Amino acid sequence: MSTIGIVLLAVGGIGSLICWIMVLIKMFQNEKPLIGILGIFCGLWTFIWGWMKSGSLGLKKIMMIWSACIGLTIVGNVINGIGMSAEIQSGEIQPTQQY
């Protein structure tokens, strides 16, 4: 089960990264450079900017894909967490304190 979670996390993560870069390029093309740099520091602000400009800059498709990727990441996280808990409870893996 945790394998499914990891796969969803990977797909969601790669998709989010690609969408982030695409929206970031639009940000640099259409806004002041410092706004673009703000988008590099935090994907959240790129995400918000992307949705705000989705109509005028034709970003709706990319933003919907990005939103779906975030959803996949969240679902993957939950599934992975449930899978790991089950494996710990069944004794298949030992919990670690490493972070």
Add this chain to the structure above:
Amino acid sequence: MGGSADKSEAGGGRWELAAHLVRDRRLGLAMLGGGLLYFAIAVFGWNPMPCPFLQVTGKPCPGCGMTRSCFAFLRGDFPEVWHLNPFGPVFAVFWAVVGFGLALPQPWRARFADRLGRIERRTRWAAWVACGLAIYNLTRWLTVW
């Protein structure tokens, strides 16, 4: 006529960040609101939008640790701020200033934005912080921290 816009576009407008977000009220409110919502959710220990760069590469982006750093800053835990991301307080103060500007009614908002813009054009603080953050992040990749 259009004093704020003229002052922002005349030459030094590219160095403005906070002033731009105060002038473009819709964008400023959306970014501030989104950030506050994310911050509020993070208080409960959940990260609703994990960093895609960190997930894919395993290396932190310049913004990684910023939220936790802001929490530590508000708690007064400065060693933790330094450990997580020393630029967290800079962003906390930045958004507080933007929030203050956005809350002002006209014409004070326009005057505030003009004054803020003058300070930003003179100091170019955002560009310096961006350079510092980029250098800091490179050191994180080299696992100096």
